[in-house]
Amino acid sequence: MSNGRSSEHTVQRLTRYPLLLRQVSFLVHEQPRSKALTMGLRPQILNFTESMEDQRLVAEALEAVEAVLTSVNESVRKVENEERLRILSEELWIGQG
Numbered sequence: 001m002s003n004g005r006s007s008e009h010t011v012q013r014l015t016r017y018p019l020l021l022r023q024v025s026f027l028v029h030e031q032p033r034s035k036a037l038t039m040g041l042r043p044q045i046l047n048f049t050e051s052m053e054d055q056r057l058v059a060e061a062l063e064a065v066e067a068v069l070t071s072v073n074e075s076v077r078k079v080e081n082e083e084r085l086r087i088l089s090e091e092l093w094i095g096q097g
Helices: 002-014 018-039 049-093
Strands: none
Touching: 002 018, 002 049, 018 049
């Protein structure tokens, strides 16, 4: 039973990565400019090459994490379905006349 719990917690943690990366993406896009504005400062001239590279890397990471999460969800669903089938098969009684 502890294996199931461990797997369950792992999947729960995996589901948080896309949320985290979306927040990082927001910060990469918005934070420097909005922070400067809220502090009453003139937004600094950003190195747009670095900013664009950061945005690209975060987008790639988000895409990869979502692909892994989709794969894990499909694998979990498959295992759960196989377990249901095993239980049904054990309960099934086929009489022979």
